[in-house]
Amino acid sequence: MSDPARRLPTRASMSSGSDRVFQYLILALASVIVLVFVVSLYLLGVDSWPALRQFGVDFFTTRTWNPVSGTFGAAAMITGTLVTSFVALIISVPLAIASALFVAEYAPRWLANPVGYLIELLAAIPSVVYGLWALFVIAPVLSRWEQGYFASPEKIAIYTACKNIWDQDRTTLQCFFVPSAFDGRGLALAIIILTVMILPYTASVARDVIRLVPADQREAMYALGATKWEVISRAILPYARAGIMGGVILALGRALGETLAVAMVIGDSQDIIKSIFGGASTMASVIANQFGDAQETLHRSSVVTLGFILFFVSVAVNLLARVIIQRLTPKGVK
Amino acid sequence: MSTATSARPQVRTGLSAARRAQNMMMGGLILLATLLVVAPLILIFVYLIREGIDAVNLDFFTKIPAPEGETGGGLLNAILGSLYMLAMSSVFGVLVGIAGGIFLAEYPRHPLMPSIRLVSDVLAGIPAIVMGLVAYGLIVLNFGFSGFAGAVALGFLMIPIVVRTTEEVLKLVPQAVREAGLSLGLPQWLVTLRIVLPAAAGGIITGVMLALARVAGEAAPLLFTAFGNPNVNLDPSKPMSALPLEIYRGATSAYDENQRMAKAGALLLIVLIFVTSLLARRFSRKV
Numbered sequence: 001m002s003d004p005a006r007r008l009p010t011r012a013s014m015s016s017g018s019d020r021v022f023q024y025l026i027l028a029l030a031s032v033i034v035l036v037f038v039v040s041l042y043l044l045g046v047d048s049w050p051a052l053r054q055f056g057v058d059f060f061t062t063r064t065w066n067p068v069s070g071t072f073g074a075a076a077m078i079t080g081t082l083v084t085s086f087v088a089l090i091i092s093v094p095l096a097i098a099s100a101l102f103v104a105e106y107a108p109r110w111l112a113n114p115v116g117y118l119i120e121l122l123a124a125i126p127s128v129v130y131g132l133w134a135l136f137v138i139a140p141v142l143s144r145w146e147q148g149y150f151a152s153p154e155k156i157a158i159y160t161a162c163k164n165i166w167d168q169d170r171t172t173l174q175c176f177f178v179p180s181a182f183d184g185r186g187l188a189l190a191i192i193i194l195t196v197m198i199l200p201y202t203a204s205v206a207r208d209v210i211r212l213v214p215a216d217q218r219e220a221m222y223a224l225g226a227t228k229w230e231v232i233s234r235a236i237l238p239y240a241r242a243g244i245m246g247g248v249i250l251a252l253g254r255a256l257g258e259t260l261a262v263a264m265v266i267g268d269s270q271d272i273i274k275s276i277f278g279g280a281s282t283m284a285s286v287i288a289n290q291f292g293d294a295q296e297t298l299h300r301s302s303v304v305t306l307g308f309i310l311f312f313v314s315v316a317v318n319l320l321a322r323v324i325i326q327r328l329t330p331k332g333v334k
Numbered sequence: 335m336s337t338a339t340s341a342r343p344q345v346r347t348g349l350s351a352a353r354r355a356q357n358m359m360m361g362g363l364i365l366l367a368t369l370l371v372v373a374p375l376i377l378i379f380v381y382l383i384r385e386g387i388d389a390v391n392l393d394f395f396t397k398i399p400a401p402e403g404e405t406g407g408g409l410l411n412a413i414l415g416s417l418y419m420l421a422m423s424s425v426f427g428v429l430v431g432i433a434g435g436i437f438l439a440e441y442p443r444h445p446l447m448p449s450i451r452l453v454s455d456v457l458a459g460i461p462a463i464v465m466g467l468v469a470y471g472l473i474v475l476n477f478g479f480s481g482f483a484g485a486v487a488l489g490f491l492m493i494p495i496v497v498r499t500t501e502e503v504l505k506l507v508p509q510a511v512r513e514a515g516l517s518l519g520l521p522q523w524l525v526t527l528r529i530v531l532p533a534a535a536g537g538i539i540t541g542v543m544l545a546l547a548r549v550a551g552e553a554a555p556l557l558f559t560a561f562g563n564p565n566v567n568l569d570p571s572k573p574m575s576a577l578p579l580e581i582y583r584g585a586t587s588a589y590d591e592n593q594r595m596a597k598a599g600a601l602l603l604i605v606l607i608f609v610t611s612l613l614a615r616r617f618s619r620k621v
Contacts, residue, residue, distance in 0.1 A: 029433030126551025257461025
């Protein structure tokens with residue numbers, strides 16, 4: 001840092017005053033970025049203050065979200081967001097890495113480019129369009145299965161038993177997988193569509209970093225007589241793990257904040273999750289579904305608080321990604 | 335790396351059957367997974383064409399939606415609203431975005447550089463709906479629902495995308511080009527504006543197009559800002575409709591006709607987005 005600093009004065013003295021004006025102008029415009037961030041933080045903070053003052057830490061742990069009685073606790077939505085995001089992540093990461101490997105390692109060039117492009121287009125499809133497709137195409141399929149579940153008397157007996165347990169606000173492992181709704185909408189559909197939506201983020205990052213793995217790394221392993229899969233699993237993936245992890249975190253960030261597709265299919269229930277086929281809600285879906293109708297200050301403030309939480313979570317995820325990438329990058333890799 | 339030592343390749347003429355089988359199996363699984371990943375794209379596209387193409391006719395582009403329960407009508411209000419808001423948001427988003435990119439790439443030693451880059455990165459990850467809430471608090475609370483508020487929300491989303499691509503593209507311009515300009519006695523700002531920016535124009539345009547394609551499909555930040563409007567409205571101080579908003583309302587509506595319009599709108603939207611990103615790609619390759 002000291003070197004360039006010593007060079008600076010000479011250049012500054014040579015350059016005209018117009019340089020300084022331009023620099024201030026650019027700096028002023030660039031500062032708008034920081035301003036947007038600060039204003040967001042301020043507005044969200046001010047608007048969520050009434051709810052936070054009223055409920056305090058209980059806001060995060062209370063299960064009741066009842067606009068009529070004016071009790072707001074976000075435990076159900078926080079769980080909903082975490083469950084949908086992490087399950088979708090767990091399903092999508094292996095698929096995404098596999099497709100990245102296909103594009104970068106297996107496919108011939110004439111096939112690799114189009115396939116890579118298709119995966120990028122997947123990321124370009126808007127959330128509402130995913131939601132529409134899930135609602136009109138996947139939901140009926142799920143719904144048919146859910147209705148078929150009740151074809152036999154013993155299944156109905158299981159359902160009745162579970163219904164009792166659910167009514168006591170509890171669930172069991174078995175009941176968690178018993179359908180509680182029949183229209184296809186619910187947690188399961190939200191997870192499915194979220195999985196599809198976050199796939200391309202991990203996939204394209206993983207493809208880029210796999211392509212950056214030096215050829216030496218592969219050739220050294222091949223020279224030892226390794227098969228292609230052995231090269232991939234022992235020479236390529238370990239080398240690229242930092243970048244891939246970056247892509248995974250990026251996808252996690254997307255999943256946590258994904259709104260409309262989830263809001264359209266998740267069944268909008270503010271109860272705590274009791275069945276994977278039942279209605280649920282995420283923080284983002286509650287904002288989309290309720291902010292417009294929220295009239296009372298406390299309700300509105302509680303919805304904004306959900307946005308405030310999402311704001312912090314996405315900032316934290318971003319910072320976490322930096323740390324992970326730094327930690328995991330093998331020595332000597334730029 | 336204990337697994338690596340246990341399976342250390344030995345000098346042998348052929349591969350063991352187990353290793354060969356594992357290799358084949360993993361290759362097959364990878365192919366299968368790739369098909370699974372690409373399938374939704376094709377399924378969605380085919381579905382929208384099959385269900386939506388009928389509704390894409392002259393009326394679709396020239397009429398406003400029919401009243402609830404009636405047939406016919408189009409999405410003129412949404413198409414114009416989307417274009418209008420995108421134009422407004424890019425004035426703001428592109429100006430700040432490019433300036434931010436210039437700042438990050440051309441003033442790397444400025445003490446504020448690392449913090450502005452960090453904030454820009456962080457901003458890129460904030461969910462669109464949260465930006466909608468911010469635009470609501472900033473503008474709607476003071477001036478009511480309006481196309482302008484929607485454009486501001488979209489602009490907030492564009493900024494970090496444009497910043498990142500601009501910075502990356504500017505860094506690709508060789509240092510020698512800048513030095514050549516400086517050695518002719520040009521002040522640094524002229525070098526940036528007249529030499530570096532034009533050299534990077536192709537990449538910057540690509541970045542702007544990708545940012546537009548990205549925000550054109552956002553409905554979440556418009557829900558409480560632009561709000562939607564059943565009529566054509568070109569007054570930015572009044573509520574405005576947008577394609578993604580109409581798709582959202584139509585898809586969640588109980589009326590068949592609204593659902594049909596939503597599918598047609600979705601078809602139009604993804605075709606526009608695909609064409610934009612294709613063109614953006616072409617553009618960056620040519621320059």
